[in-house]
Amino acid sequence: MTFSIVARSADGQALGVAVASKFLGVGAAVPAALADVGAVATQSYANLAYRPQALALLGTGVAATETVSALIAGDAGPVDHRQVGVVGPDGLGATFTGKACHDWAGGRSGDGYAIQGNMLAGEAVVADMEEAWLAGDADRPLPYRLLEALRAGDRAGGDRRGRQSAALLVVSKGRGYGGTSDVWADLRIDDHTDPVAELGRLLEMHSLYFESPDPETLLPLTGALADEVAERLTQAGQVGPDLDESLASWAGIENLEMRIVAGKIDPLVLAQLRSTTTAAG
Structure with a gap:
């Protein structure tokens, strides 16, 4: 009743899980990940204890394949109905599908990824996910690569019972909000068509809201652009002692503070400022 991918970025710096299901709040049950350690997806009569157990094993240097074997061997529950995927900080990913999982059920794995699903429209779901993952741009941020693989499975029919929830969890050292956590992205759709x-x-x-701007795209706040930004900030009620402070104050209200750089402006911030002040005017 669920399809997922656990994977590692090409540079090994990020690990994550993307999952979808005809199940309420799948993000609360299936995914877990720890920066520099690994990622796991537990599904089909999910044993949620697999999540801390897998990460603990990976954290001691146990490979993904051996981690999956240990999870299954230590499970006193209905193992034949279980499904799990694991990836570590290096090496092959690993997946397991119990022989009693509802058809179609199965998985595929390779260097840095594992894909699995049960109660699917057909094998094409995991096959298309694998193809999308392998064909994807290795330099693209991991959250977007995982999402593309999930989209491929969804297009192939996904969960044969229908759609309800999806989730994305990606971790990487220092990539969380303000650099104060390792959670790069943790997004959940609990109940949606x-x-x-x-x-x-x-x-x-x-x-837009939580990532830093690309330095190559920043525009100098000088000349006509500075005049325009100052005028629009005035329209928005942000009049400070200097342009940088006014812009930072407005950005904080709009939740765009992560994209503020002194003396420059991110084109995405500029577009948001223009949109906001045009709508207000």
């Missing part, structure tokens, strides 16, 4: 599409919308918003 098109959860994978909605997850994509939230990821775009997450990038």
